[in-house]
Structure formats: structure tokens, C-alpha cells
Amino acid sequence: MTDRIAEIQARHQAASRGPWSSPKPGILLDANGNTLAVFGGCAQDEDDVRFLTHAADDIQYLLNQLARTQAAS
Template structure:
């Protein structure tokens, strides 16, 4: 079976044309320029904006989570379109439905399904966000255990030779994890 790429000239690099739109066989381009483009592209795929921004955002989410009204949240409906997210709703055999106060009120129209979905989302967020933060911490710790401390080394195709990663998108998982700041830090034994 022959695969034909009609937009790529015969004898030219198919991967380079697909990623960069040109290769070293194109007029005015050199092998050094193509190699540099692959290396820059590979480095771009293994770096992120700023690790401290991500860490700060996680810390802000954790702070908001800790500051929110504690306990289970639920919803009540007034029959006219207004949903109330309540803290610790429960049924009391003597008093009926009780709670520890409203967390949020969402006003909508009777039969408005979007208001219902929004109220459910808010009510579940009280338990979903801490769960996701816990899972994130577990996954980050697991990834840190698997990261190879050796730096990535990219060939002319943009493949990481140090870690045997032969794809350019996504880039080497070791490089991506390091760019997220997930590598295990050495502890000082002194």
C-alpha cells in the first residue's frame, strides 16, 4: 500500500511538512534550520507557562474549599423556579426537613432545567472539589515517582531519545511532567 501526500513534494520530508509546513529540501531552507525547528518545537511541547501559577491556583482553590461552609450540601425547590443550596440538609423525625442554612439561592422559572442542573452542580461541588484535589495530589505523587531525572534529548524528528519517546504530539511524558514541576525533589539529609 502506498500513501500519497499530494501537497508534499516528492522526496521531501513528510513529517517536517506536516508539522512545520516546510523541510530542508524546500528552496531557501537548510538542514540546520529544520533540525533547529524540531528541537525548538520539542522544547515548546515540554514546557508550560509558569509552574508557580499552577501551584498558586491549586492553593487558591484549596483555600476557597477550606473556607466554604463545611459538610454535605443539598438542594430544595420552592415549586416556583427557585432552588436553594442548603448546608447539611437532613430529615428529622420530629421536625421534618431541616438544614443549617442556605449556601446559595438560584432563581429561575418553573420547569427551568438549567437552574436545577446549576443548583445540583453547586451542591455537589462541596464534596467533588475536595475529592478532586485529593486525587490530584495522589496522581502528582505517583507521577513524581515515575519521572526519569535525566533530561530529554531530542533527535532531528523531535523524538526524545533519552526516554525512548517516539512521538512529537504529545511530547515526552518525562519532559511534560518536569515542566509541570512534578519531579521528586531531593531531600537534604544533613
């Protein structure tokens, strides 16, 4: 495992647990309903919140895929 992968895993494990949600445009909440981020109201906010809402699950998926690939090598 590379240092970068280990750093990504450490950040992922330290982050607020999901699932994350966005009940209102521009607001990102953790699984307990705590606010993680509030965006400023620009046109890009919806796409940014969508990306962040899925980031934790997407990163876990990619780390799992990487582990499977490395195990098969």
C-alpha cells in the same frame, strides 16, 4: 503545588461545610440548614443547584486525586 491549586484549596477550606443539599428546587442549603443560595426560577436552576450541591465533595475528590498523582510522579 501551583498557586492556583493553593488558591482552590484555600477557597475549599473556607467554604461552608457540607454536605450541601437542595430540599426544594432552586434552594441550596449547607449542612446546618442555612441558606447558601436561592435561584431565580429559570429552567437552568435545577442543573446549577445539582452542580453546586456536589461541588464541595467533587473538589475534594479532585484535589485528592491530584495529590496522589503528584506523589506518584
